[in-house]
Amino acid sequence: MRELDLIARIQERLRVGDDRVLRASGDDAAVVRASGVAVTSVDVAVEGVHFELATHSPADVGHKALASALSDLAAMGAGAGEAYVALGLPDGFGEGAALELVDGIVALGHRAGVTVAGGDVSAAPALVVAVTVVGWAADESELVGRDGARPGDLVGVTGQLGGSGAGLLLLGGIEADLSDEARAGLLRRHRRPEPRLDAGRALASAGAGAMIDVSDGIATDARHIAERSGSAVVVRLADLPLAPGVEEVARAVERDPLELAATAGDDYELLFTAPPDARTAVERAAGSAGAQVTWLGEVSPGGGLRLIGRDGATVDLSGYEHV
Amino acid sequence: MRELDLIARIQERLRVGDDRVLRASGDDAAVVRASGVAVTSVDVAVEGVHFELATHSPADVGHKALASALSDLAAMGAGAGEAYVALGLPDGFGEGAALELVDGIVALGHRAGVTVAGGDVSAAPALVVAVTVVGWAADESELVGRDGARPGDLVGVTGQLGGSGAGLLLLGGIEADLSDEARAGLLRRHRRPEPRLDAGRALASAGAGAMIDVSDGIATDARHIAERSGSAVVVRLADLPLAPGVEEVARAVERDPLELAATAGDDYELLFTAPPDARTAVERAAGSAGAQVTWLGEVSPGGGLRLIGRDGATVDLSGYEHV
Numbered sequence: 001m002r003e004l005d006l007i008a009r010i011q012e013r014l015r016v017g018d019d020r021v022l023r024a025s026g027d028d029a030a031v032v033r034a035s036g037v038a039v040t041s042v043d044v045a046v047e048g049v050h051f052e053l054a055t056h057s058p059a060d061v062g063h064k065a066l067a068s069a070l071s072d073l074a075a076m077g078a079g080a081g082e083a084y085v086a087l088g089l090p091d092g093f094g095e096g097a098a099l100e101l102v103d104g105i106v107a108l109g110h111r112a113g114v115t116v117a118g119g120d121v122s123a124a125p126a127l128v129v130a131v132t133v134v135g136w137a138a139d140e141s142e143l144v145g146r147d148g149a150r151p152g153d154l155v156g157v158t159g160q161l162g163g164s165g166a167g168l169l170l171l172g173g174i175e176a177d178l179s180d181e182a183r184a185g186l187l188r189r190h191r192r193p194e195p196r197l198d199a200g201r202a203l204a205s206a207g208a209g210a211m212i213d214v215s216d217g218i219a220t221d222a223r224h225i226a227e228r229s230g231s232a233v234v235v236r237l238a239d240l241p242l243a244p245g246v247e248e249v250a251r252a253v254e255r256d257p258l259e260l261a262a263t264a265g266d267d268y269e270l271l272f273t274a275p276p277d278a279r280t281a282v283e284r285a286a287g288s289a290g291a292q293v294t295w296l297g298e299v300s301p302g303g304g305l306r307l308i309g310r311d312g313a314t315v316d317l318s319g320y321e322h323v
Numbered sequence: 324m325r326e327l328d329l330i331a332r333i334q335e336r337l338r339v340g341d342d343r344v345l346r347a348s349g350d351d352a353a354v355v356r357a358s359g360v361a362v363t364s365v366d367v368a369v370e371g372v373h374f375e376l377a378t379h380s381p382a383d384v385g386h387k388a389l390a391s392a393l394s395d396l397a398a399m400g401a402g403a404g405e406a407y408v409a410l411g412l413p414d415g416f417g418e419g420a421a422l423e424l425v426d427g428i429v430a431l432g433h434r435a436g437v438t439v440a441g442g443d444v445s446a447a448p449a450l451v452v453a454v455t456v457v458g459w460a461a462d463e464s465e466l467v468g469r470d471g472a473r474p475g476d477l478v479g480v481t482g483q484l485g486g487s488g489a490g491l492l493l494l495g496g497i498e499a500d501l502s503d504e505a506r507a508g509l510l511r512r513h514r515r516p517e518p519r520l521d522a523g524r525a526l527a528s529a530g531a532g533a534m535i536d537v538s539d540g541i542a543t544d545a546r547h548i549a550e551r552s553g554s555a556v557v558v559r560l561a562d563l564p565l566a567p568g569v570e571e572v573a574r575a576v577e578r579d580p581l582e583l584a585a586t587a588g589d590d591y592e593l594l595f596t597a598p599p600d601a602r603t604a605v606e607r608a609a610g611s612a613g614a615q616v617t618w619l620g621e622v623s624p625g626g627g628l629r630l631i632g633r634d635g636a637t638v639d640l641s642g643y644e645h646v
Binding site (some may be wrong): 023028030033034035036038040042043044045046048050073082117119121122123124125126130132134135136147152172213263 | 360442453456470624
């Protein structure tokens with residue numbers, strides 16, 4: 001089997017200095033010095049389901065698989081830690097492509113302070129990348145779950161929405177009236193999302209009560225906060241911060257850009273709640289972590305999600321929701 | 324998508340009392356109270372590569388995927404902790420089969436003291452089960468790597484070898500002169516291997532210097548110890564503890580049963596080294612953890628693995644080795 005050769009070549013690429021990692025890949029298991037609590041998430045990406053190799057390079061696939069897993073740690077307010085990568089490689093994918101995929105993972109990991117400390121490689125009928133990420137916090141009280149939204153809280157989101165969904169439409173062949181720069185921005189947003197790890201920690205310490213990453217679109221993700229918190233969440237669609245170019249792409253497919261941005265997913269921004277008196281602290285903390293906050297709703301007694309359209313009427317996007 | 328429905332039904336099956344797990348599946352990430360060091364391993368099992376659904380039930384697949392990952396923790400002498408499961412499910416696999424697979428994981432986890440604390444589910448072109456397991460130790464010094472074999476040490480192994488390989492041959496249609504009991508034992512050995520977690524901890528505290536689980540056959544695994552320790556490992560094949568029925572199956576395929584047992588893999592016993600003065604302590608510790616120890620070799624200066632045949636001559640099994 002050439003599997004052990006490939007594993008050896010992957011291991012060479014993983015040697016990064018990290019005194020938290022006592023033993024990495026090469027023994028039966030990795031050994032890592034722990035903090036108080038471990039925060040762990042798993043994300044699996046499958047060719048033909050989550051991405052197509054016709055439109056995503058191996059490095060894109062590696063980057064996005066790690067980014068998507070790290071985004072879950074960001075949403076808990078956890079610090080970056082280690083990643084463990086299980087690869088299923090189809091016939092003909094080639095060692096060069098496998099190493100490029102690993103390089104995509106390692107490069108993002110390096111910027112995010114994440115060490116790839118172990119993994120496994122197998123043959124598979126399609127490319128499969130399963131990433132487990134472990135983050136650390138001194139104590140559970142530093143973390144923010146989905147269940148802490150309370151009536152009276154404000155609802156905010158970092159960054160811009162709809163960019164990844166618009167990028168996916170462009171990859172599908174949609175022609176939109178866009179500058180080269182806007183087009184490249186949307187494609188990059190889809191292929192190379194950035195997990196908001198710094199912003200997540202900043203929001204957690206500034207008083208965010210509930211938090212989730214926007215992976216399925218806020219029409220779905222805000223509902224998760226409402227359900228887990230036992231409160232009602234109200235979101236004003238007109239206040240969604242659209243990424244540049246989303247309007248043009250939405251026009252090209254004859255959809256409302258706000259509805260596209262609320263349902264398209266894969267933006268990996270952070271949706272959160274915070275009490276009104278934490279408003280300024282939250283804006284400042286997010287800003288110092290490089291993220292602009294937009295306030296777009298409130299938490300109220302009751303349950304469920306209420307989306308409000310431009311005209312003030314309730315909007316039903318359940319046909320587009322990830323349910 | 325019915326994916327979220329399936330995830331909800333899986334989550335219902337995972338609720339086990341474990342006060343180490345502060346938040347499990349249902350938030351963005353699991354939160355687990357840590358000990359001093361985290362010991363982590365990843366194992367991916369793919370239909371058509373590691374198993375066939377014609378000969379393995381969904382519960383077998385789940386059991387074996389977790390067992391194989393836990394065996395790596397056993398080989399470090401780590402205590403059981405949590406498991407995270409990424410499933411890729413092919414069309415037509417069905418929700419019932421997916422839940423049976425999860426039940427296979429949960430049942431072994433329950434016996435081994437392992438909580439399934441999170442995971443992910445996706446569509447995939449073939450069944451893929453990627454399991455990340457995390458074990459815990461108070462300190463790195465409690466753990467045993469592959470690199471601690473020293474000249475003069477004895478080489479020992481727990482339990483019996485060759486059973487899983489013989490079971491695989493039976494599944495492939497080999498006819499052997501076996502009692503029903505021996506046949507069932509070999510099949511069970513292949514489909515439902517038991518990770519030696521208790522024995523691993525016992526051996527570590529009794530003075531094992533190097534340890535590895537026998538997943539590829541000792542002709543491969545003993546070589547890993549030799550290479551990582553910078554010592555020579557000598558193994559006497561005549562002393563291999565054969566599982567009942569291995570001789571009969573080997574005869575049916577006209578192979579030497581010792582060579583079959585040394586190369587077939589998937590036995591998930593523990594191969595280890597220990598100084599001679601720890602011999603009695605090691606035997607007692609393993610025995611109290613339910614594992615019989617067989618001594619089958621020594622560590623000497625130099626490097627590499629030397630396998631000694633019945634006649635005292637060196638045997639070359641590299642044609643069968645997992646290299």
